[in-house]
Amino acid sequence: MKLPNDYKSKLSVYRTQTAIGELKRIFENKLREALNLKRVSAPLFVERGSGLNDDLSGKETPVEFCADGKNMQIVHSLAKWKRLALYEYGFHTGEGIYTDMNAIRKDEAVDRIHSIYVDQWDWERVITQKERNLSYLVDTVKSIVKCISQTHEELKKSFHELTYTFSDKVTFITAEELYKQYPEKTASERERLFVKQNGTTFIIGIGNSLPNGEPHSMRAPDYDDWLLNGDLIAYDPIANDALELSSMGIRVDSESLKKQLEISNEQERSSLYFHKLLLENKLPLTIGGGIGQSRLSMLLLEKAHIGEVQVSVWNDEIIKECKKKGITLL
Numbered sequence: 001m002k003l004p005n006d007y008k009s010k011l012s013v014y015r016t017q018t019a020i021g022e023l024k025r026i027f028e029n030k031l032r033e034a035l036n037l038k039r040v041s042a043p044l045f046v047e048r049g050s051g052l053n054d055d056l057s058g059k060e061t062p063v064e065f066c067a068d069g070k071n072m073q074i075v076h077s078l079a080k081w082k083r084l085a086l087y088e089y090g091f092h093t094g095e096g097i098y099t100d101m102n103a104i105r106k107d108e109a110v111d112r113i114h115s116i117y118v119d120q121w122d123w124e125r126v127i128t129q130k131e132r133n134l135s136y137l138v139d140t141v142k143s144i145v146k147c148i149s150q151t152h153e154e155l156k157k158s159f160h161e162l163t164y165t166f167s168d169k170v171t172f173i174t175a176e177e178l179y180k181q182y183p184e185k186t187a188s189e190r191e192r193l194f195v196k197q198n199g200t201t202f203i204i205g206i207g208n209s210l211p212n213g214e215p216h217s218m219r220a221p222d223y224d225d226w227l228l229n230g231d232l233i234a235y236d237p238i239a240n241d242a243l244e245l246s247s248m249g250i251r252v253d254s255e256s257l258k259k260q261l262e263i264s265n266e267q268e269r270s271s272l273y274f275h276k277l278l279l280e281n282k283l284p285l286t287i288g289g290g291i292g293q294s295r296l297s298m299l300l301l302e303k304a305h306i307g308e309v310q311v312s313v314w315n316d317e318i319i320k321e322c323k324k325k326g327i328t329l330l
Contacts, residue, residue, distance in 0.1 A: 002112060002239065002241075003112060003239075003304055003305065003321060003322070003325045003327065004238055004239055004240070004304050004325075005325075007238065007304045007325055007326065007327065009302075009303065009308065009326075009327070009328070010161040010162060010163075010301075010302050011159065011161055011162075013328055013330070015159065015161075016301060016303075016308065016309065019158075019159050019297075020297050020301070020309055022155060022159075023151060023155055023296070023297055023300060024293065024297075026151045026154050027121075027147060027148070027151040027296065028121065030147040030150055030151060031098060031144070031147050031291075032098060034143045034146070035096055035123065035125055035140070035143065035144075036095055036125070037095075037096040037097055037098040037123055038095070038096070038097055038098075039097070039098055039099065040085065040097045040098075040099050041099065042081070042082075042099035042100065042101060042122065043075060043078075043081060044074065045065075045072045045073055045075060046073055046081065047070055047071065047072055047073075048064065048071040048072065048073050049272065050272065050273050050274065051080065051222075051272030051273055051274035051275050052080050052081045052084065052273075052274055053073050053075055053076055053080075054075065054076040054078070054079045054220065060076060060105060060108075061106070061107060062074055062075070062076060062104075062106075063106055074103065075101070075103050076105055076118075077101055077118070077120065077122060077290055078099065078101050078122040078290075079122075079223040079290070080222065080223055080274050082097060082099075082122060082123070082124035082286075082288055083124055083223075083251060083274075083284070083286050083288070084274060084277070085097060085124075086283075086284050086286060087277070087282065087284055091126050091284070092126060093126050093127065093128055093284075094125075094126065094127075095125070095126055096123060096124055096125030096126060096286075096288075097125075098121055098122065098123035098124075099121070099122050099123075100119070100120075100121065101119070101120040101121070101122040102118070102119055103117075103118040103119075103120075104116060104117060110312075110315070110318065112239065112304070112305050112306065113243060113244075113295065113298070113306050114306070115294070115306050115310060115312040116312060116313065117310060117311070117312040117313075118292075119292070119293040119310060120290035120291060120292055120293060121291045121293060122288070122289075122290045123288055123289065123291070124286050124287070124288030125286060125287050126286055127250070127285050127286060127287050128285065129285060131250075131287075132225075132228065132250050133228070133250075134204070134228060136250070136287070137204070137230070137250055137287065138172060138202075140248075140287060141170060141172075141230070141232060141248070142168075142170060144232070144246065144248075144291070145168050145170045145200060145232070146168045148168075148245075148296065149166050149167060149168035150168075151300065152164075152165075152166045152300050155300060155301075159301075162300070162301065162302060163302075164237055164299075164300070164302050166234070166299070166300065167199060167200065169199060169200065170199075170200045170202055170232075171199065171200065171201045171202070172201075172202050172204060173202075173203060174203070174204045174205045175203055175204065175205040175206060175208070175210060175215075175216035176210055176211070178191075178194060178203060179210045179211060179212070179216070180211075181194070182194075183211075187216050187217055188242075190216075191203065191242045191244075192241060195233050195234070195235050195242040196240070196241075196242070199234075199235050200232070200233070200234045200235065201232075201233050201234075202230050202231070202232050202233075203216065203230050203231050203233065204229070204230040205226065205227060205229070205230065206224070206226065206229055206230055206247070207219035207221070207226030207260070208226045208227065217231070220264075221252075221257070221260035221261050221264040221266055222257060222260070222261065222266075222269060222274075222275060222278075223251055223252065224247075224248075224249035224250070224251060224252065225250050225251060225252050225253070225256045225260075226256075227256075228249055229247070229248065229249020230247075230249060231244050231246070231247050232244070232245050232246040232247075232248070233245065234299055236299060237302075238303065239304065243295060243298070243299055244292075244295070245291060245292055245295050245296055245299065246289055246292065247289055247290060248287070248288065248289020248291075249287070249289065250285075250287045251285070251286045251287065253281075253285060254278060254279050254281050257278055257279065258270075258279070293310075294306050294309050294310040297310075304327055305327050307322065307327075307329035308330065310330065
Protein backbone atom coordinates (compact mmCIF):
# COMPACT_ATOMS: atom_id res chain seq x y z
CA MET A 1 0.00 0.00 0.00
CA LYS A 2 1.58 3.20 -1.23
CA LEU A 3 0.81 6.16 1.04
CA PRO A 4 2.17 9.69 0.53
CA ASN A 5 4.89 10.98 2.82
CA ASP A 6 4.36 14.08 4.98
CA TYR A 7 0.59 13.85 4.56
CA LYS A 8 -1.72 15.85 6.80
CA SER A 9 -5.45 15.98 6.23
CA LYS A 10 -6.64 19.49 5.40
CA LEU A 11 -9.96 18.84 7.12
CA SER A 12 -10.55 17.56 10.65
CA VAL A 13 -12.69 14.43 11.06
CA TYR A 14 -15.61 16.65 12.06
CA ARG A 15 -15.16 18.96 9.07
CA THR A 16 -14.69 15.94 6.81
CA GLN A 17 -18.08 14.53 7.80
CA THR A 18 -19.72 17.88 7.08
CA ALA A 19 -17.94 18.13 3.73
CA ILE A 20 -18.94 14.60 2.65
CA GLY A 21 -22.60 15.40 3.27
CA GLU A 22 -22.30 18.66 1.33
CA LEU A 23 -20.46 16.99 -1.55
CA LYS A 24 -23.07 14.27 -1.93
CA ARG A 25 -25.96 16.73 -1.83
CA ILE A 26 -24.42 19.03 -4.45
CA PHE A 27 -23.26 16.30 -6.81
CA GLU A 28 -26.51 14.35 -6.71
CA ASN A 29 -28.47 17.45 -7.66
CA LYS A 30 -26.14 18.29 -10.53
CA LEU A 31 -26.09 14.72 -11.86
CA ARG A 32 -29.88 14.49 -11.69
CA GLU A 33 -30.34 17.73 -13.60
CA ALA A 34 -27.63 17.02 -16.19
CA LEU A 35 -28.92 13.56 -17.16
CA ASN A 36 -32.64 13.97 -16.36
CA LEU A 37 -32.69 11.33 -13.63
CA LYS A 38 -35.17 10.46 -10.87
CA ARG A 39 -34.07 9.05 -7.55
CA VAL A 40 -35.29 5.51 -6.77
CA SER A 41 -34.88 2.98 -4.00
CA ALA A 42 -32.53 0.09 -4.72
CA PRO A 43 -31.99 -3.45 -3.40
CA LEU A 44 -29.12 -4.48 -1.17
CA PHE A 45 -29.59 -8.10 -2.28
CA VAL A 46 -31.12 -10.00 -5.20
CA GLU A 47 -32.17 -13.61 -5.69
CA ARG A 48 -29.51 -15.99 -6.94
CA GLY A 49 -30.30 -17.29 -10.41
CA SER A 50 -32.11 -14.15 -11.53
CA GLY A 51 -29.07 -12.95 -13.48
CA LEU A 52 -29.41 -9.52 -11.87
CA ASN A 53 -26.22 -9.40 -9.83
CA ASP A 54 -23.18 -7.78 -11.39
CA ASP A 55 -20.38 -10.28 -12.00
CA LEU A 56 -17.78 -7.47 -12.33
CA SER A 57 -14.82 -9.15 -14.04
CA GLY A 58 -16.65 -12.47 -13.99
CA LYS A 59 -14.52 -14.03 -11.26
CA GLU A 60 -15.77 -12.48 -8.02
CA THR A 61 -18.22 -14.39 -5.83
CA PRO A 62 -20.98 -12.60 -3.91
CA VAL A 63 -21.87 -12.88 -0.24
CA GLU A 64 -24.84 -15.25 -0.02
CA PHE A 65 -27.49 -16.06 2.57
CA CYS A 66 -30.83 -17.85 2.75
CA ALA A 67 -34.04 -16.03 3.67
CA ASP A 68 -37.63 -17.25 3.53
CA GLY A 69 -36.54 -20.31 1.60
CA LYS A 70 -34.74 -18.31 -1.09
CA ASN A 71 -31.03 -18.04 -1.83
CA MET A 72 -30.05 -14.37 -1.87
CA GLN A 73 -26.89 -12.52 -2.92
CA ILE A 74 -25.56 -9.18 -1.68
CA VAL A 75 -25.17 -7.04 -4.79
CA HIS A 76 -21.80 -6.20 -6.34
CA SER A 77 -23.45 -3.35 -8.21
CA LEU A 78 -26.80 -2.63 -9.85
CA ALA A 79 -25.72 -2.62 -13.49
CA LYS A 80 -28.45 -5.01 -14.62
CA TRP A 81 -31.09 -4.29 -11.97
CA LYS A 82 -31.33 -0.65 -13.08
CA ARG A 83 -32.18 -1.62 -16.64
CA LEU A 84 -34.89 -3.97 -15.46
CA ALA A 85 -36.25 -1.23 -13.18
CA LEU A 86 -36.51 1.21 -16.11
CA TYR A 87 -38.53 -1.43 -17.95
CA GLU A 88 -40.81 -2.35 -15.07
CA TYR A 89 -41.31 1.24 -13.84
CA GLY A 90 -42.30 2.50 -17.29
CA PHE A 91 -39.57 5.07 -17.93
CA HIS A 92 -39.42 6.68 -21.36
CA THR A 93 -36.62 7.65 -23.76
CA GLY A 94 -34.51 10.48 -22.34
CA GLU A 95 -35.47 9.66 -18.76
CA GLY A 96 -33.42 7.79 -16.20
CA ILE A 97 -32.87 6.80 -12.59
CA TYR A 98 -30.14 7.11 -9.99
CA THR A 99 -29.73 5.57 -6.57
CA ASP A 100 -27.34 5.00 -3.68
CA MET A 101 -25.75 1.62 -4.29
CA ASN A 102 -24.19 -0.09 -1.27
CA ALA A 103 -22.39 -3.36 -1.88
CA ILE A 104 -19.98 -5.88 -0.41
CA ARG A 105 -17.15 -7.13 -2.60
CA LYS A 106 -15.54 -9.69 -0.36
CA ASP A 107 -12.89 -10.69 -2.92
CA GLU A 108 -11.53 -7.14 -3.23
CA ALA A 109 -7.81 -6.76 -2.48
CA VAL A 110 -8.00 -3.86 -0.04
CA ASP A 111 -5.48 -1.02 -0.20
CA ARG A 112 -5.39 2.77 -0.29
CA ILE A 113 -8.29 3.08 -2.74
CA HIS A 114 -10.03 -0.33 -2.48
CA SER A 115 -12.40 -1.52 0.23
CA ILE A 116 -14.72 -4.50 0.61
CA TYR A 117 -17.50 -1.95 1.20
CA VAL A 118 -18.53 -0.14 -1.98
CA ASP A 119 -20.73 2.94 -2.23
CA GLN A 120 -21.68 4.36 -5.62
CA TRP A 121 -24.17 6.57 -7.34
CA ASP A 122 -25.59 4.03 -9.76
CA TRP A 123 -27.47 5.60 -12.67
CA GLU A 124 -29.16 4.44 -15.87
CA ARG A 125 -30.92 6.30 -18.72
CA VAL A 126 -33.14 5.15 -21.59
CA ILE A 127 -31.73 5.95 -25.04
CA THR A 128 -32.68 5.40 -28.68
CA GLN A 129 -31.05 3.13 -31.23
CA LYS A 130 -29.54 6.21 -32.91
CA GLU A 131 -27.87 7.17 -29.62
CA ARG A 132 -26.00 3.86 -29.35
CA ASN A 133 -22.77 5.43 -30.61
CA LEU A 134 -19.44 6.77 -29.41
CA SER A 135 -20.43 10.40 -29.82
CA TYR A 136 -23.32 10.01 -27.38
CA LEU A 137 -21.06 8.25 -24.87
CA VAL A 138 -18.46 11.04 -25.11
CA ASP A 139 -21.08 13.76 -24.57
CA THR A 140 -22.42 11.95 -21.50
CA VAL A 141 -18.93 11.61 -20.02
CA LYS A 142 -18.33 15.33 -20.54
CA SER A 143 -21.58 16.13 -18.71
CA ILE A 144 -20.53 14.01 -15.71
CA VAL A 145 -17.05 15.55 -15.56
CA LYS A 146 -18.65 19.01 -15.64
CA CYS A 147 -20.87 18.01 -12.69
CA ILE A 148 -17.76 16.97 -10.73
CA SER A 149 -15.96 20.22 -11.52
CA GLN A 150 -18.95 22.36 -10.54
CA THR A 151 -19.40 20.38 -7.31
CA HIS A 152 -15.78 20.97 -6.40
CA GLU A 153 -15.99 24.70 -7.01
CA GLU A 154 -19.01 24.96 -4.73
CA LEU A 155 -17.31 22.88 -2.04
CA LYS A 156 -14.25 25.14 -2.04
CA LYS A 157 -16.46 28.12 -1.21
CA SER A 158 -17.42 26.47 2.09
CA PHE A 159 -14.14 24.68 2.80
CA HIS A 160 -11.34 27.13 2.12
CA GLU A 161 -8.69 24.63 3.22
CA LEU A 162 -9.11 22.80 -0.08
CA THR A 163 -6.68 23.91 -2.77
CA TYR A 164 -6.87 21.23 -5.49
CA THR A 165 -8.36 22.31 -8.82
CA PHE A 166 -10.46 19.80 -10.77
CA SER A 167 -10.79 20.87 -14.39
CA ASP A 168 -13.81 20.01 -16.53
CA LYS A 169 -11.43 19.07 -19.35
CA VAL A 170 -11.33 15.35 -20.17
CA THR A 171 -9.11 13.48 -22.62
CA PHE A 172 -10.51 10.52 -24.55
CA ILE A 173 -8.39 7.59 -25.72
CA THR A 174 -9.21 4.01 -26.67
CA ALA A 175 -7.70 1.11 -24.75
CA GLU A 176 -5.96 -0.01 -27.95
CA GLU A 177 -4.45 3.45 -28.58
CA LEU A 178 -3.22 3.50 -24.99
CA TYR A 179 -1.71 0.03 -25.39
CA LYS A 180 0.16 1.12 -28.53
CA GLN A 181 1.66 4.07 -26.65
CA TYR A 182 2.99 1.85 -23.84
CA PRO A 183 3.11 -1.73 -25.20
CA GLU A 184 5.59 -2.95 -22.60
CA LYS A 185 3.59 -1.65 -19.61
CA THR A 186 0.75 -3.22 -17.63
CA ALA A 187 -2.74 -1.74 -17.93
CA SER A 188 -2.46 0.08 -14.59
CA GLU A 189 0.97 1.42 -15.53
CA ARG A 190 -0.41 2.69 -18.85
CA GLU A 191 -3.24 4.45 -17.04
CA ARG A 192 -0.88 6.02 -14.53
CA LEU A 193 1.54 7.34 -17.15
CA PHE A 194 -1.17 8.75 -19.39
CA VAL A 195 -3.26 10.35 -16.63
CA LYS A 196 -0.23 12.01 -15.03
CA GLN A 197 0.49 13.65 -18.35
CA ASN A 198 -3.06 14.41 -19.53
CA GLY A 199 -5.19 14.77 -16.42
CA THR A 200 -8.74 13.43 -16.30
CA THR A 201 -9.05 10.67 -18.90
CA PHE A 202 -11.77 8.40 -20.26
CA ILE A 203 -10.44 5.10 -21.62
CA ILE A 204 -12.82 3.68 -24.24
CA GLY A 205 -13.30 0.00 -25.00
CA ILE A 206 -12.93 -2.07 -21.83
CA GLY A 207 -13.40 -5.81 -22.24
CA ASN A 208 -12.31 -6.51 -25.81
CA SER A 209 -8.92 -8.12 -26.43
CA LEU A 210 -5.96 -5.89 -27.26
CA PRO A 211 -3.11 -6.81 -29.68
CA ASN A 212 -1.45 -8.78 -26.86
CA GLY A 213 -4.56 -10.99 -26.63
CA GLU A 214 -5.68 -9.60 -23.27
CA PRO A 215 -8.33 -6.97 -22.43
CA HIS A 216 -7.29 -3.69 -20.82
CA SER A 217 -9.44 -4.81 -17.91
CA MET A 218 -11.85 -7.68 -17.44
CA ARG A 219 -15.56 -6.94 -17.84
CA ALA A 220 -18.56 -9.21 -17.44
CA PRO A 221 -20.15 -9.80 -20.86
CA ASP A 222 -23.76 -8.97 -20.06
CA TYR A 223 -24.09 -5.30 -19.21
CA ASP A 224 -21.68 -2.97 -21.09
CA ASP A 225 -21.12 -3.11 -24.84
CA TRP A 226 -17.34 -3.53 -24.89
CA LEU A 227 -17.04 -1.22 -27.89
CA LEU A 228 -19.05 1.57 -26.25
CA ASN A 229 -17.93 1.65 -22.63
CA GLY A 230 -15.01 2.95 -20.61
CA ASP A 231 -13.43 4.05 -17.34
CA LEU A 232 -13.20 7.63 -16.08
CA ILE A 233 -9.87 8.18 -14.36
CA ALA A 234 -8.67 11.35 -12.63
CA TYR A 235 -5.26 12.53 -11.49
CA ASP A 236 -4.93 12.32 -7.70
CA PRO A 237 -2.46 15.01 -6.57
CA ILE A 238 -2.20 13.72 -3.00
CA ALA A 239 -0.84 10.35 -4.11
CA ASN A 240 0.53 11.56 -7.45
CA ASP A 241 -1.36 8.70 -9.03
CA ALA A 242 -4.33 7.77 -11.21
CA LEU A 243 -7.70 7.31 -9.48
CA GLU A 244 -10.62 5.60 -11.22
CA LEU A 245 -13.88 7.40 -10.44
CA SER A 246 -16.39 5.68 -12.69
CA SER A 247 -17.03 2.74 -14.97
CA MET A 248 -19.83 3.35 -17.45
CA GLY A 249 -21.05 2.68 -20.93
CA ILE A 250 -23.81 2.09 -23.43
CA ARG A 251 -25.34 -1.24 -22.52
CA VAL A 252 -25.50 -4.37 -24.63
CA ASP A 253 -28.35 -4.91 -27.05
CA SER A 254 -29.45 -8.42 -28.03
CA GLU A 255 -26.79 -8.75 -30.75
CA SER A 256 -23.81 -7.54 -28.71
CA LEU A 257 -24.97 -9.67 -25.77
CA LYS A 258 -24.95 -12.81 -27.93
CA LYS A 259 -21.49 -11.95 -29.26
CA GLN A 260 -19.97 -11.20 -25.86
CA LEU A 261 -21.47 -14.28 -24.21
CA GLU A 262 -19.92 -16.36 -27.00
CA ILE A 263 -16.50 -14.69 -26.63
CA SER A 264 -16.63 -15.29 -22.87
CA ASN A 265 -17.99 -18.83 -23.25
CA GLU A 266 -20.90 -17.86 -21.00
CA GLN A 267 -23.80 -18.85 -23.29
CA GLU A 268 -25.57 -20.59 -20.41
CA ARG A 269 -26.52 -17.16 -19.05
CA SER A 270 -28.98 -16.86 -21.96
CA SER A 271 -31.51 -18.87 -19.94
CA LEU A 272 -31.55 -16.45 -16.98
CA TYR A 273 -34.55 -14.16 -16.50
CA PHE A 274 -32.76 -10.86 -17.22
CA HIS A 275 -30.91 -12.22 -20.22
CA LYS A 276 -34.04 -13.77 -21.76
CA LEU A 277 -35.82 -10.42 -21.60
CA LEU A 278 -32.86 -8.73 -23.24
CA LEU A 279 -32.47 -11.32 -25.98
CA GLU A 280 -36.19 -10.98 -26.73
CA ASN A 281 -35.68 -7.19 -27.12
CA LYS A 282 -38.09 -6.44 -24.28
CA LEU A 283 -35.71 -4.29 -22.24
CA PRO A 284 -35.07 -0.65 -23.20
CA LEU A 285 -31.75 0.42 -24.73
CA THR A 286 -29.80 2.25 -22.04
CA ILE A 287 -26.61 3.95 -20.98
CA GLY A 288 -25.46 3.79 -17.39
CA GLY A 289 -22.70 3.43 -14.86
CA GLY A 290 -21.51 3.81 -11.33
CA ILE A 291 -19.68 6.76 -9.79
CA GLY A 292 -17.73 5.98 -6.63
CA GLN A 293 -18.95 8.09 -3.72
CA SER A 294 -15.93 7.41 -1.53
CA ARG A 295 -13.52 7.74 -4.46
CA LEU A 296 -14.97 11.14 -5.39
CA SER A 297 -14.89 12.22 -1.75
CA MET A 298 -11.25 11.16 -1.52
CA LEU A 299 -10.33 13.19 -4.57
CA LEU A 300 -12.24 16.39 -3.89
CA LEU A 301 -11.50 16.47 -0.15
CA GLU A 302 -7.82 15.71 -0.80
CA LYS A 303 -7.60 12.53 1.26
CA ALA A 304 -4.84 9.92 1.17
CA HIS A 305 -6.88 6.82 2.07
CA ILE A 306 -10.42 5.72 1.30
CA GLY A 307 -10.86 4.82 4.98
CA GLU A 308 -10.85 8.55 5.77
CA VAL A 309 -14.20 8.97 4.02
CA GLN A 310 -15.96 5.62 4.62
CA VAL A 311 -16.25 3.06 7.42
CA SER A 312 -14.91 -0.38 6.53
CA VAL A 313 -12.65 -3.15 7.86
CA TRP A 314 -8.87 -3.05 7.48
CA ASN A 315 -6.16 -5.55 8.31
CA ASP A 316 -3.59 -4.88 11.03
CA GLU A 317 -0.88 -3.95 8.55
CA ILE A 318 -2.99 -1.20 6.95
CA ILE A 319 -4.08 0.13 10.35
CA LYS A 320 -0.47 0.25 11.53
CA GLU A 321 0.78 1.95 8.36
CA CYS A 322 -2.00 4.56 8.43
CA LYS A 323 -1.32 5.36 12.07
CA LYS A 324 2.38 5.76 11.26
CA LYS A 325 1.48 8.22 8.46
CA GLY A 326 -0.96 10.19 10.62
CA ILE A 327 -4.04 8.98 8.73
CA THR A 328 -7.23 8.66 10.74
CA LEU A 329 -9.41 5.76 9.59
CA LEU A 330 -13.11 6.09 10.32
